[in-house]
Amino acid sequence: MNGEQHQIIQSIETIALSKSEYDALLSQNNTLLSQNANYIIEIEYLKQELSKLKRMIFGQKSERFVPIPGQLSLGLETEVLDKPAPEVETITYTRKKQKQPESSGHGRLPLPAHLPRIEHVIEPDIDTTGAKKIGEEITEILEYAPGKLFVNKYVRPKYALPKEQGIVIGMLPSFPIPRGNAGPGLLSHLIISKYVDHLPFYRQVQMFKRQDVQLAESTLNGWFSASCELLQPLYERLKASVKKASYLMADETPIPVLTKDKPGATHKGYLWVYYAPIERMVLFDYQKGRGRDGPTEFLENYKGILQTDGYEVYKTFERPGITLLACMAHARRKFDEALKNDKERAEHMLALMQKLYAVERKAKEQELSHDDRKILRQKESLPILQEMEQWMKEQLLKVLPKSAIGKAIAYTLSLWPRLIRYIDDGRCEIDNNLVENAIRPVAIGRKNYLFAGSHEGAARAALIYSLMATCKQNNVEPFHWLENTLTLLPDCKQSQLDNLLPNKL
8 A cells, every 4th residue: 555545544534533523522512402402491490480489479469460551660579688687585574373263163163243144034834823932043144245245144933833733943945055154146256256257266265354254265165166066967958958059169278287196297188168159058078188089079979060170180070960160260370470481472361361251241240141141152252262272272382381381371271171161051150269269268267276176176167167158158147147046056957957058048
């Protein structure tokens, strides 16, 4: 091989080596580009999660969308300022120990003497002419009227009948708590104060102290438990009525519960809420978890329309006899959260949804019947829905799947058949905000009483929330309804329980 041939071979080997290095560098570059794209997607995801967290902690809770062209931004950003740790000082003091009141012998303190007494004299039902009064039985019941405590004093004279016919005495009326000394008005006040006005029992005890009435928190808990036991048959009747409704909305909310198996921590129980919009009945059903067991048992024999959010558990109820509807408000919320991620696309979708709600407002203002509301929706809402579906299918291919706008579009399209079914039945609502409104008192209550003392306590809370929410939906004043119900229930027959439900008044 001459020198020229050798040089040519070396050049070819050099070129081959350069080609190999080039391919390796190209492959490495492609890998870096792919990683960079993934990093960009991850950064966008983390930015929107941070924005969502800031809004939850510092931002406004309203989801109202008002499209104003050229709307100015104040450019205010929430900052967490580093503050120096506060100085700590220890304060000690001494105080005189209060003398405990002497026991009356049977564990119950006498009712305060300073409270006004309303005396009720109950004579025997038989003729006492010629009988000699030999004494009287006195029963005192602590009672409450709005703004004041007083005592109902029942005086029952005893008579010895002539000719040794025995001793007679008048019969006491039935009280909510047998052998208890709390009247229906006081029990109603305690329950309404805790579950409507969100005052825990320990705060109510402090309020009674200001009126020189000493009541132990354990006493109030005992009265509450006994009241719930009395109300239980009415709750069961309400549950049976809700299950018969042809149209239900469903949702769930957590409630912390103290349990023996979790010392120092709380168990996360759930209140499953069912609302019948046509009959205006609300039912809270306590379950120990968020699994499908609770709603499966409750809806075992249900047949009708069921409207829910997109929670996976509800998909199992799409079976013969049940028509599933989704909630437009939940879909709208996803686009509201995507405003900072993709303002143009999010605002476009929110504007279309706003048109749908304008149709619903129009139907409400004109007080249209169910049939007329269906006709209006078919005429005005259907074209909007068709436009929305077409737009989302086009945009789904143009957005990042993990972005806020991508998730909003994917979520809405996954529920689309259930979201648009409301236009086929004038009885149905566009969303299940009505059941969410029924849940709000629970959220406020959690911030005050913090947790339920046991699973049984959570079930009792579900009972009271059910009755109070049903009162609210029917514009029934809860205190007077509960006072009247607790008065009538001890002597009420099973066949008459329906007449006591708030939606039957």
